[in-house]
Structure formats: structure tokens, C-alpha cells
Amino acid sequence: MACRHPVCNFWSMAWSNKVAKPLWFVLGFLIFGILMVYDASSGQATQVFNNKYYFLREQLKWAIIGLIAGFGAYFYDYRKLKRLVLPILLGTLVLLVAVFLPGIGVKAYGASRWINLGFTVLQPSELAKLAVILYLATWLTVREKSKLTAFLLLIGLVVGLIMAQPDMGTAIVLFSSALIIYYLSENQIWGLLALLPVMLSGVIVLVLRSPYRLKRLLTFFDPNTDPLGASYHIRQAQIAIGSGGFLGLGLGNSRQKYFYLPEATTDSIFAIIGEELGFVGAALLIVAFAIFFFEAVKMTLRVEDPFGRLLGMGIITWLATQTLINLGSIVALMPLTGVPLPFISYGGSALVMELIGVGILANIWHHSGCCLPSRFYNLLLFYN
Numbered sequence: 001m002a003c004r005h006p007v008c009n010f011w012s013m014a015w016s017n018k019v020a021k022p023l024w025f026v027l028g029f030l031i032f033g034i035l036m037v038y039d040a041s042s043g044q045a046t047q048v049f050n051n052k053y054y055f056l057r058e059q060l061k062w063a064i065i066g067l068i069a070g071f072g073a074y075f076y077d078y079r080k081l082k083r084l085v086l087p088i089l090l091g092t093l094v095l096l097v098a099v100f101l102p103g104i105g106v107k108a109y110g111a112s113r114w115i116n117l118g119f120t121v122l123q124p125s126e127l128a129k130l131a132v133i134l135y136l137a138t139w140l141t142v143r144e145k146s147k148l149t150a151f152l153l154l155i156g157l158v159v160g161l162i163m164a165q166p167d168m169g170t171a172i173v174l175f176s177s178a179l180i181i182y183y184l185s186e187n188q189i190w191g192l193l194a195l196l197p198v199m200l201s202g203v204i205v206l207v208l209r210s211p212y213r214l215k216r217l218l219t220f221f222d223p224n225t226d227p228l229g230a231s232y233h234i235r236q237a238q239i240a241i242g243s244g245g246f247l248g249l250g251l252g253n254s255r256q257k258y259f260y261l262p263e264a265t266t267d268s269i270f271a272i273i274g275e276e277l278g279f280v281g282a283a284l285l286i287v288a289f290a291i292f293f294f295e296a297v298k299m300t301l302r303v304e305d306p307f308g309r310l311l312g313m314g315i316i317t318w319l320a321t322q323t324l325i326n327l328g329s330i331v332a333l334m335p336l337t338g339v340p341l342p343f344i345s346y347g348g349s350a351l352v353m354e355l356i357g358v359g360i361l362a363n364i365w366h367h368s369g370c371c372l373p374s375r376f377y378n379l380l381l382f383y384n
Contacts, residue, residue, distance in 0.1 A: 021291065021292070021295045022292055022295050022296045022299065022358075022361070023358075023362060025288060025291065025292040025295075026292070026343060026355075026358050028288070029288070029289075029292075029342070029343035029344055030063055030067075030343050030355075032285075032344065033059070033269075033341075033343050033344035033345070034056065034059050034060060034063060036269055036272065036273060036344060037055055037056065037059045037265050037269070037344075037345075037346045038053070038055065038056035038059075039251065039252055039254070039257070039272070039276070040254065040257045040264045040265045040269055040272045041054070041055035041056070041257075041264070041265045041346065042257075043257060043258045043259070044257075044259070044264070044265070055265055055346055058346075058348070059346055059351075061348075062347070062348040062351045062352060063351060063355075065348075065352055066351050066352040066354070066355035066356070067355060069352055069355060069356045069359070070355035070356055070358055070359035070362075071359060072356075072359065073356045073357075073359030073360045073362075073363060074359040074360075074362045074363045074366070075363075076363070077363065077367070078308060078311065078360050078363045078364055078367070079305070079307065079308070079367070081134055081138075081311075081360075082138045082142075082307065084134075085131075085134045085135045085138045085139075086135070088131045088134060088135070089131050089132070089134075089135045091131075092124060092127050092128050092131040092132075092158075093157070093158070093161070095115060095122070095124035095127065096124050096125070096128060096158070096161040096162065097161065098115055098124070099112045099113060099114060099115055099124060099165060100112055100164075104116060106121055111165050111166060111167065112165050113125060113165045113167055120348065121348075121349075122349055123347075123349035123350070125162050125165065125167055125170045126170075126349040126350045126352075126353045127349070127353060128158055128162065128170075128174060129170070129173060129174050129177065129318050129353065130315070130318070130353055130356065130357055132154075132155070132158055132174055132177070132178060133177055133178075133181065133311065133314035133315060133318060134311065135154075136151075136154075136178055136181045136182070136310070136314065137181060137307055137310040137311035137314055138307060140181060140182065140185035140310060141185065141306045141307045141310060151178075151182060155174075155175060155178050158174065159171045159174060159175055162174065167338075168337055169325055169337035169338050169339035170339060172321070172325060172337070173318060173321045173322045173325065173339060174318075176317060176318075176321040177314050177317040177318045177321065178314075180313060180314065180317040181310050181313065181314045181317075184309070184310055184313055185306075185310055219231035219234060219335075219336075232262070233261075233262050233263075233268070233336060234329075234332055234336050236256060236260050236261045236262070236268075236271075237261060237268055237271040237330050237332075238271075238331075238332060239256060239260075240254070240256040240260075240261055240268075240271040240272060240274060240275040241271055241274035241275060241282070241330070241331065243255070243256070243275050244274045244275040244276065244277065244278040244279065244281075244282070245278050245279070246278050246279050246280060247277075247278040247279075247280055248274070248275065248276050248277040248278030248279075248280070248281055249275055249276055249278075250276060251276050251277070252276065253276060254272050254275045254276050255275075256271065256272065256275055257272055263338070265345070265346035266338075266340055266345045266346050266347055267326065267329075267330075267338045267339065267340060267341075267345065268330060269341055269344060269345050269346070270282070270285075270326065270327055270330045270331075270341055270344075271330050273285060274330075286327065289323055293316060293319070293320045293323075296312075296316050296361065297313070297316055299365050299368070300312035300313055300316060300361070300364065300365070301313075302368055303364055303365070303367075303368045304368065305364075305367070305368075308364040308367065308368070309364075311360065311364060312360075312361055312364045312365075315357040315358075315360060315361055316361070318357065319342050319354065319357065322339050322340070322341075322342055323341065323342055325337055325339050326339050326340065326341040326342075326345075327341070342354050343355075
């Protein structure tokens with residue numbers, strides 16, 4: 001007699017052709033990320049903490065917590081999340097405000113993005129990505145016609161709080177996910193397009209009123225500007241990638257990780273990968289991400305439940321946009337913006353939320369149907 005226990009169901013699903021690729025890719029990213037975090041952090045960990053395994057230990061801890069949380073998200077029927085979206089969103093908004101409160105918020109590198117929990121720190125903006133996706137997926141499927149004004153007010157409030165920290169990278173990721181969900185919910189996109197000039201004007205104003213954002217934009221157009229100041233980060237990242245050549249310097253042989261490249265374990269870890277593994281290793285990682293997102297999109301577009309489909313596409317957009325921004329920034333295809341590379345960069349809040357997102361995706365796929373509305377069916381044919 002077949003086993004019907006949830007654990008049996010999960011492993012049966014994981015080994016089946018239906019979901020093998022996405023789930024095993026995530027596990028591969030996670031293992032590779034732990035290895036690269038240790039590699040990129042050993043020098044810093046030895047000097048600062050007198051323990052070269054410090055960052056490795058922390059990343060392993062968060063990976064285990066994230067995997068447990070991800071399994072929990074898989075076992076909890078995603079359809080029951082509809083009852084929890086409002087408390088989750090309100091709680092997230094409270095946390096986004098709390099980062100500015102003295103004694104609660106933690107300020108570092110000129111930003112107020114963290115909350116001191118005593119035993120660790122929490123970054124609420126990472127929680128906000130999933131909270132907004134959950135709320136919008138629920139709201140846009142229970143209303144026959146969703147009002148654009150209400151949508152913009154909600155997104156404006158959350159994005160505004162995140163921009164005030166300041167954290168433009170996370171704001172861009174969250175805003176992109178919201179737009180995709182809004183479009184795929186069969187709402188007219190013309191209202192948003194009509195507001196595009198206003199949005200672009202707002203971005204320009206924010207850049208012009210913020211000296212550090214303006215400097216980053218100027219160094220994007222001219223990397224030789226202020227080589228020891230504003231353009232130092234991106235120049236060191238390019239040096240790292242350029243030093244790797246075709247095959248790389250070899251695993252563990254990075255020179256830039258020894259206090260030359262800022263944020264070597266977090267936002268800039270792809271530069272270390274390019275330096276040590278070369279063009280071949282970096283290209284293979286990019287291809288792996290492309291395959292993961294391709295398979296995830298195909299499977300999610302086959303989901304019959306509108307809520308599950310929107311929720312799944314929102315999660316995929318979040319992870320894909322964040323990956324694109326991180327890689328694009330490091331290779332100087334777009335202005336440098338600080339967002340972690342999903343599943344690979346060092347960090348607790350980001351890694352745990354990403355693995356919870358994958359757990360929800362697996363849960364959606366497990367309950368997937370076969371019939372698609374016309375717009376999703378046409379998009380699926382395009383991917384195939």
C-alpha cells in the first residue's frame with residue numbers, strides 16, 4: 001500500500017519528473033552558496049572574529065533554519081494563507097516602521113534596515129517582499145475589479161518605507177513583483193503605463209536629492225570617476241571578474257576577498273565566483289539560474305487555481321528580479337544596487353525568506369491543476 005504521509009508525498013514529488021529540476025537546483029545553489037561564503041569570508045572572519053569558520057557557521061545555521069521553515073511552508077496548505085495575509089501585512093508594516101525607532105532599529109553603513117532581537121537581527125524588508133506578494137495575490141483574486149488607486153497606495157506605502165531606510169534595490173524588486181502580479185490578475189495595465197512618466201520623474205527626484213545615489217549613477221556612466229570613492233566598489237568587482245579570465249584563479253585563490261572588494265560575502269559574492277571560477281564557472285551559474293526560473297515559470301503557469309498561480313508567479317518574479325539586479329550590478333550592466341544573490345549570498349533574513357518562498361512554490365505545484373485561462377495559456381506556449 002502506498003504511503004500517504006506528507007513526508008512520503010514530499011519525497012515522491014521531489015523525485016518525480018514534475019518538480020525534480022527546480023527543487024534540486026535550489027539545493028545545489030544552497031550548497032554552492034555555503035561553500036562560496038566560507039571561501040570569500042575566511043580572511044575577514046579570521047581578522048575580525050579570530051575564527052575563520054565564523055561566517056560558515058552562521059550561514060549553515062540560517063540554511064538549516066531556512067530549510068526547516070521551507071519544509072513547514074510546503075506542509076502548510078498555501079490556500080489557508082488567505083486568512084493570514086492581512087495580519088502578516090500589518091505586522092510587516094509595523095516592523096518597517098520599527099527600524100527607525102531608537103533602541104529597536106539598528107543603523108549600519110548609513111542605513112536603518114535592521115531590528116535588534118537580542119540574539120540576532122532581523123531585516124523587515126526581506127519579509128516585506130513575501131508579505132506584499134501574499135496580500136496582492138489574495139486581494140487580486142477575491143475582487144472582480146481591483147482598483148488601481150488602492151493598488152498604488154499600498155505599493156507606495158511599502159516602497160516608501162523601504163526607500164526611507166534607504167534600500168532602493170529591495171524597493172525595485174518589490175515593485176517589479178507587484179506589477180507582474182497586477183498584470184497577470186487580468187487587470188488592465190494601461191493605467192499603470194499612463195503613470196509611468198510620473199514614476200520615472202519620482203525616481204529621478206529621489207536620485208537627485210540623494211548624493212550617494214547620484215554618485216552611483218554617475219559612476220555607472222563613467223567608472224573612472226572617483227576611483228577611490230564612489231566608483232571603488234564597482235571597479236574592484238570588475239578587477240575581480242577580469243582577473244578570473246576564462247577558467248579562473250582556482251577555488252580559494254581569490255585576491256580581492258582580502259579586504260579589497262567590499263561586501264565580498266553578500267552583494268558582491270558573484271565577483272568572487274568570477275575571479276576564482278572564471279568565465280566558465282560564472283556562466284554555468286547563470287545558466288543554472290536561467291534553467292531554474294524557466295522550469296519554475298512553466299510549472300506555475302500550469303496551476304489552475306488563480307490564487308496559487310498569482311502567488312507562484314509573484315515569488316518567481318521576486319527571486320528572478322533580485323538575481324538579475326545582483327548580476328547586472330556586479331558586471332556593470334546597471335547601476336550598483338545592494339541586493340543579495342538568492343540562495344548564495346551571506347545573510348539570515350534573506351536566505352530564510354527565499355527558502356520559505358520555494359517551500360510555498362513546491363506546495364502550489366503539489367496542488368496544481370491542468371486548465372489555464374487564455375492569457376496564461378498563450379504565455380505558456382511562448383515559453384515552450
